[in-house]
Amino acid sequence: MTHRSTSESGQAAPIYITMVAGLLFLALAFFAVGQAGATRNDAQAAADAAALAAAQESRDLFRGDLLGGLLDPGFLDDVFNGHPIGTWNGCQAATRFADENGADVRPGECGSLTDGRWGFAVGVVTQEPMGASILPGTEDEYAEAWATAVVEPRCGFEPAEEEQQPEDGDEPENPDDAEPVSPGTLRCGGGTNWDIDPEHLDLLPDMADLFSVRLAQD
Structure with missing residues (x-):
């Protein structure tokens, strides 16, 4: 009876060791995948910023141009x-904010949009690789995003x-003596309006x- 129990225990030991090794490998694999995912998330956050x-x-920077054209309807x-x-x-x-988030703007991948929209498209790459892991070939890879x-x-x-x-017979005003007139009104969300006053163009609201x-999305 004792001999049989010892034999069964000896057979179970290799199975147990294999199971533990397999679980450890899976844990390390999940960790490596998670680490890679975190690096990609960091890259996307840097690209967004x-x-x-x-x-x-x-x-x-457009404020100066806007002030210069405020009287032009x-x-x-x-x-x-x-x-x-x-x-x-x-x-x-873009370069400064990418660096603050641990990434670099890829060469030639920051520029204004060419599809009629006012905005910028930016591509970045992380400054640090994904790091050593059990997944072959990933330790030296960098995440891109x-x-x-758009504005x-x-x-x-x-x-x-x-x-x-002026009606016929009325003498037209001298253009040199004419005072500048308001070109119109900016009507913004929430019922906020700004009547453009030629005498107080410096009161232009914040660009934001x-x-x-x-x-x-693209």
Whole structure:
């Protein structure tokens, strides 16, 4: 009886060891997959931050151009009712924000959109590889990700009504003496309106109040 129990115990030991080894291997494999997934998530977060930063920088730099065209109804109609292009600058901010999130902008993969939208597409690669793991060939791989961010108007432009022309026989006003008139009104969400005052163009609302920045699907 004792001999039989000892024999069964000896046969079970290799099976137990194999099972434990298999479970350890699976645990390590799941860890490696999780580590790779975390690295890819970090890359995507860096790409999102970089694209948003590029679009925000472009939006903020556009303020000077907007101020310069505030008395031009045609310009305002294009910007707020059409397809604003904004500025081409933004990749400097993208590079900075990518670096702050542990990634680098891939060479030649930060640029303004060419499909009529105002925005930027950015591609990044992580600064650190995925690290040593039991999965062959992954220890020296770097995660890559891409993101697109766009700038969109929060407001619409409503031109002012045209002034009535002088009647026949009335002497027209001297154009040199004429005071600048308001080109119209910016009507924004939530019932917020801004009547453009030629005498107080410096009171232009913040760019964040006039334009939103968001991630796009492509």
